[in-house]
Amino acid sequence: MRIEGIDGAKIALAFSGGLDTSVMIKWLQENYNAEIVTVSGDLGQEKELKGIREKAFALGAVAAYEVDLKEEFVNDFAFHALKAGALYEGLYPLATALGRPLLGKALVEVAKKENCTVVAHGCTGKGNDQVRFEAAVWGIAPDLKVIAPVRNWEFRSREDEMAYCTERGIPVAATKASPYSIDENIWGTSIECGVLEDPTAAPPEDAYQRTLSPEDAPSDSMNISIDFINGTPVAVNNEKITSVELVRKLNRIAGEYGIGRLDLIENRLVGIKSREIYEAPAATLLHFAHRELERLTIDKWTTRYKEQMSPAYAELIYNGLWYSPLREAMDAFIDETQKRVTGNVIVKLYKGTMRVLSRSSEYSLYDQALASYTSEDTFDHSAGEGFSKIFSLPLRTIARSKEKILTSVE
């Protein structure tokens, strides 16, 4: 199906350097006489972007941007999700979902600078990412045209695209294509396709990219100390480091201990259930440690309310509504809850498991004098009698009324 209104247009394309978006550069030039400006975002993926601009130029791009988004991604996206306790369907730390709005923003910025009237991305028509890209772009620039050629073009398979490349002399990497579709950034890796499409198939070891299996993890344990300020992690093992270094470091250590492998049948926004494997060592460890510090520092009622918000926040990110008033309002609430979440947590890592060893905070709400069962106890035990009597009053009322009902039936 032909895409309307893009003939001769200048198009900013989100370029990953992979097969789809490489073919896309040529395809848009050839079929629409378009001028292509590529935008490649560095979200801290291990697979470097090295040589990506040269690749874009070789394919005929008129300009090629490589933008370093690592710091912004960690500070303004991943750490927001961390503070919110955002895990989609209780597990997925949302690495891919968090990256899209930022890539969308970078795309819009380049489009504006280069006077592009159209932006393009490489997402398919059955995933969440198309929605996230488009909601992000339109949430910032409502008048830009957004296209997703994969939804329109004639290629039905990877082989079709390879044949197109061969015909046009486009060099394709000789390396054997991975059977998996992998999306990666500093907050985590998402892996699907191949044998993983069968929910009865346990993920083969080669599906994992950045973690050891718990079986292969070191046989000793490792204690990790993490300091937080207002819910944001700032130091590891008493050493203050930048947020990007911190996440990198924890990815390496926790990954080596087999932490953060997830296997999830999830509900996609487009209605289908899909099976995805995730690896998010740092995110998994940080969520665990952060939650432990919250247990110590956030009061009971705020905790209950925040627990309701966490899945809602995760869903909002998953559904691509980052640039929405609701997300901002939720962030305002969450930041308010994090005012006391400052302190230290020590976690023991051992063969894929995490245990909390210690939590401490100058804002701790844990009062040992109240909690203690020793002679140090300051709790007013006599007050317990009245409390318990009034607390259970509704139950006594109900029980008495039952007695009446039974009597009246007899």
Ligand code: ARG
């Ligand atoms: N299911 C994840 C999400 O919607 C990841 C999607 C991309 N996965 C991939 N393997 N390319 O956020």
